[in-house]
Amino acid sequence: MNAGRPGMLALGALIFGYAFLYGPIAVLIAYSFNDSRLVTVWGGLSLRWYGELFGNERMIDAAWLSLRIAAASATVAVALGTAAAFALVRFGRFRGRSLFSAMLLAPLVIPEVITGLSLLLLFVWLESLIGWPPGRGATTIAIAHITIGVSYAAVVVRARLLRLDPDLDAAAADLGARPFAAFRQVTLPLLAPALAAGWLLAFTLSLDDLVVASFVTGPGASTLPIVVFSSVRLGVTPEVNALATLLVAFVAVAVGSSAWMMHRRERRRLRD
Amino acid sequence: MTASAGPGEGSARLRRVAVLAPPFLWLVFFFGLPILVVFGISLADPVTGIPPYMAIVDWTSGGLPRFIGDFEKYATLFTDPYYLDGLFGAVRIAATSTAICLAIGYPMAWAIARARPGVRLALLLLVMVPFWTSFLIRIYAWMTILNSNGLANQLLLASGLIDRPVVLLYTDFAVYVGIVYAYLPFMVLPVYAVLDRIDRSLLEAAADLGARPARAFVSITLPLSLSGVVAGCLLVFVPALGEYVVPELLGGSDFLMIGRLLWTESFQNRDWPMAAAIAIALLLVVVVPVMLIQRLVEPKGEGA
Numbered sequence: 001m002n003a004g005r006p007g008m009l010a011l012g013a014l015i016f017g018y019a020f021l022y023g024p025i026a027v028l029i030a031y032s033f034n035d036s037r038l039v040t041v042w043g044g045l046s047l048r049w050y051g052e053l054f055g056n057e058r059m060i061d062a063a064w065l066s067l068r069i070a071a072a073s074a075t076v077a078v079a080l081g082t083a084a085a086f087a088l089v090r091f092g093r094f095r096g097r098s099l100f101s102a103m104l105l106a107p108l109v110i111p112e113v114i115t116g117l118s119l120l121l122l123f124v125w126l127e128s129l130i131g132w133p134p135g136r137g138a139t140t141i142a143i144a145h146i147t148i149g150v151s152y153a154a155v156v157v158r159a160r161l162l163r164l165d166p167d168l169d170a171a172a173a174d175l176g177a178r179p180f181a182a183f184r185q186v187t188l189p190l191l192a193p194a195l196a197a198g199w200l201l202a203f204t205l206s207l208d209d210l211v212v213a214s215f216v217t218g219p220g221a222s223t224l225p226i227v228v229f230s231s232v233r234l235g236v237t238p239e240v241n242a243l244a245t246l247l248v249a250f251v252a253v254a255v256g257s258s259a260w261m262m263h264r265r266e267r268r269r270l271r272d
Numbered sequence: 273m274t275a276s277a278g279p280g281e282g283s284a285r286l287r288r289v290a291v292l293a294p295p296f297l298w299l300v301f302f303f304g305l306p307i308l309v310v311f312g313i314s315l316a317d318p319v320t321g322i323p324p325y326m327a328i329v330d331w332t333s334g335g336l337p338r339f340i341g342d343f344e345k346y347a348t349l350f351t352d353p354y355y356l357d358g359l360f361g362a363v364r365i366a367a368t369s370t371a372i373c374l375a376i377g378y379p380m381a382w383a384i385a386r387a388r389p390g391v392r393l394a395l396l397l398l399v400m401v402p403f404w405t406s407f408l409i410r411i412y413a414w415m416t417i418l419n420s421n422g423l424a425n426q427l428l429l430a431s432g433l434i435d436r437p438v439v440l441l442y443t444d445f446a447v448y449v450g451i452v453y454a455y456l457p458f459m460v461l462p463v464y465a466v467l468d469r470i471d472r473s474l475l476e477a478a479a480d481l482g483a484r485p486a487r488a489f490v491s492i493t494l495p496l497s498l499s500g501v502v503a504g505c506l507l508v509f510v511p512a513l514g515e516y517v518v519p520e521l522l523g524g525s526d527f528l529m530i531g532r533l534l535w536t537e538s539f540q541n542r543d544w545p546m547a548a549a550i551a552i553a554l555l556l557v558v559v560v561p562v563m564l565i566q567r568l569v570e571p572k573g574e575g576a
Contacts, residue, residue, distance in 0.1 A: 017460075021398070024416075027417055042507065060367055084296075091288055091292070094288075096296070109510050111531060113516055114514065117404035122305060145296070150295060150298065208407055208408070210407075228406075228409070243409070244405075251401055252401055
């Protein structure tokens with residue numbers, strides 16, 4: 001494309017935008033290596049806050065709890081979301097379809113405070129009615145995260161299913177494959193990237209959720225965001241800088257390597 | 273799906289039910305039912321106890337159950353300036369933040385769409401990385417920067433623009449910065465997606481016919497990218513409207529946004545009926561525009 005004025009404009013927009021997105025993250029990373037507790041003073045390079053982070057049992061326990069809840073709820077959410085996407089894409093019209101698709105998509109646009117409060121009130125009401133769930137904690141958080149994750153997983157899987165050729169299933173059936181075998185041997189492998197993407201999305205949303213978890217948690221079940229929130233609310237805590245740095249490094253490596261793999265596969269596909 | 277289905281179709285129907293039932297029942301039970309429970313409790317009166325609300329149906333009077341709920345909470349919600357300010361304040365802040373996101377995000381998306389393919393992928397990933405890292409930590413970063421002795425004040429002092437630290441944290445300004453920062457990727461990605469699909473030959477044709485780049489942008493690029501702009505605005509406006517974390521961490525203690533009021537009613541005041549009424553009001557404010565816009569932009573297809 002021609003350079004000149006539009007080129008300069010584009011460059012300016014990019015520099016400003018990315019400086020805004022990454023400036024604050026860069027600041028956190030820099031401070032995580034600062035020996036001083038004060039953000040005004042540079043006390044020299046040090047790994048002190050990383051030591052304190054790993055010595056902070058409350059945070060480590062919370063991290064484990066969050067990872068367990070996220071893995072479990074992402075797995076259930078992908079299973080339910082895949083079934084939902086199938087019903088929407090392959091079943092044509094059925095009674096209750098518009099109610100179903102509305103309930104499936106609504107959690108995407110409903111503010112978290114509403115989701116959190118409504119599930120809290122449901123759990124409390126059910127407990128007074130039938131004695132289940134017995135109090136609130138990790139289980140109720142997982143139920144809430146599954147409910148949110150189903151919608152995201154369904155959207156990702158549906159997008160992929162819409163691009164798959166339904167004739168493939170028909171061909172498998174003509175060749176004598178029973179429906180489940182056709183699903184397992186034809187559709188499932190083709191869906192795999194969408195299933196992985198949906199799982200990762202549900203996992204990340206669960207790991208990152210503060211608001212909904214705060215509503216539906218009970219005594220003794222503090223997830224990582226709940227612990228981080230209660231400590232940053234009181235002011236600046238350098239351990240959180242160390243945690244942020246580890247998180248950013250992890251995400252950057254994960255995103256970078258998956259992009260590299262995709263890029264390589266694409267190149268190989270073009271070569272063949 | 274007729275009654276005279278053969279044995280093969282009968283099992284096909286069973287299979288469909290087996291696929292549909294789990295997600296359907298899950299959503300009815302954990303999404304539909306809770307909304308009804310919220311509405312029911314919004315009609316109740318609060319009490320001190322467990323659970324902290326009264327029943328809305330009286331079964332004890334003998335004979336038919338009697339409805340004893342009322343709409344008192346809604347009357348309070350729509351007359352008390354405390355709640356009205358929270359609702360309108362949230363709408364104002366969400367709308368302004370959406371406009372700022374558009375002003376920053378559109379040029380970014382446009383510039384990314386102009387870049388070479390290899391560079392474009394890297395730029396897109398760079399927009400997504402912050403989204404995958406913790407929301408809470410990204411807001412916390414601004415607490416560090418906007419602090420009275422944080423980086424922003426140090427830079428302003430060093431540049432000589434101010435001679436005394438200014439209050440930046442716990443202000444409206446900080447809330448705007450936080451919301452725009454948190455939701456900017458949600459604007460860039462959908463706008464980029466439509467800009468990327470615009471046929472380049474249209475722009476070349478415009479140039480051949482003598483249109484200057486600015487003219488071509490206004491008459492071709494802008495109208496063709498409107499659906500992405502609408503999607504991006506919704507993705508920013510809706511979550512910003514119910515935002516709790518940003519006003520709590522960056523706003524002043526008297527900074528009212530409806531999401532924060534809902535939180536205060538349920539946790540500090542334990543007035544669950546009031547919190548429930550706020551939730552229903554917020555739901556109406558969110559759902560109505562979303563449904564209207566969806567009807568406008570959603571292409572027909574897929575059966576329903």
